[in-house]
Amino acid sequence: MKNNLYIEKVKNHKKIFTNLEEIYEKKWKWQDFFWNKNPIILEIWTGLGNYFSKNVNDNKQKNFIWMEITYKRCFKTAEKSLGKVKNNDNSQNNLELKEKNDNFVLVKDYWEKIPEIFDKNELSETIIFFPDPWDKSEKTKKRRLLQKNFLENLYKITKKSWKLFFKTDHKEYFDFVLSELKKTNWKIVFKTYDYEKEGLYDANSITEFEQIFRGQNLKVNYLEVER
Ligand SMILES: C[S@@+](CC[C@H](N)C(=O)[O-])C[C@H]1O[C@@H](n2cnc3c(N)ncnc32)[C@H](O)[C@@H]1O
Numbered sequence: 001m002k003n004n005l006y007i008e009k010v011k012n013h014k015k016i017f018t019n020l021e022e023i024y025e026k027k028w029k030w031q032d033f034f035w036n037k038n039p040i041i042l043e044i045w046t047g048l049g050n051y052f053s054k055n056v057n058d059n060k061q062k063n064f065i066w067m068e069i070t071y072k073r074c075f076k077t078a079e080k081s082l083g084k085v086k087n088n089d090n091s092q093n094n095l096e097l098k099e100k101n102d103n104f105v106l107v108k109d110y111w112e113k114i115p116e117i118f119d120k121n122e123l124s125e126t127i128i129f130f131p132d133p134w135d136k137s138e139k140t141k142k143r144r145l146l147q148k149n150f151l152e153n154l155y156k157i158t159k160k161s162w163k164l165f166f167k168t169d170h171k172e173y174f175d176f177v178l179s180e181l182k183k184t185n186w187k188i189v190f191k192t193y194d195y196e197k198e199g200l201y202d203a204n205s206i207t208e209f210e211q212i213f214r215g216q217n218l219k220v221n222y223l224e225v226e227r
Pocket of ligand 1: 131
């Protein structure tokens with residue numbers, strides 16, 4: 001098997017948690033961990049971190065917890081957020097740190113574990129951009145992140161009146177999520193099948209996957225739901 005150079009780098013990184021015991025003992029203690037009462041934003045699936053590193057730098061009054069599973073993506077996201085590596089494209093501004101970024105941590109764990117990581121009312125917002133659509137068959141569709149059980153769990157750990165933000169280029173998945181939301185208590189406050197048409201597109205604030213879809217001229221579906 002090919003040696004993954006990022007395993008050791010991630011295990012020794014002060015901004016990435018890999019030890020599950022250490023992660024799960026923070027449940028209901030995330031505010032203490034950040035040493036402030038600022039809103040906690042969960043971002044699931046950071047990818048290579050272009051968007052997420054910018055977000056953490058532009059929003060010092062918020063704390064960010066990111067979940068990602070691959071070693072390389074965890075490492076790249078953390079290093080970009082610390083201003084140590086550049087973005088791998090020219091379509092976004094590279095991060096210029098205004099001050100030290102202490103308002104984030106990466107959790108290398110599966111999204112399925114959110115009930116073990118967060119307690120009721122612990123989160124303010126959740127951001128999920130371009131999750132895998134698992135669209136090959138009915139069997140693979142069962143692996144989709146956004147479905148009733150996950151949405152209900154997320155509802156419990158989100159504070160009242162705060163939101164979940166979701167983007168996908170996959171229209172069928174988007175419609176599937178809308179129908180799953182109807183089975184939950186989430187309130188849809190905004191939805192569009194083309195968020196660029198709504199004037200919401202910002203070329204300096206997109207993820208790597210969105211950059212790919214831009215090249216293919218695909219429309220991006222966007223949703224905001226409130227607890
Ligand atoms: C399609 S990519 C999107 C990445 C990023 N949001 C973007 O828009 O560029 C999906 C990401 O989810 C991560 N991932 C897949 N399954 C996961 C799971 N069960 N828990 C956490 N992350 C997962 C993958 O490593 C990959 O980075």
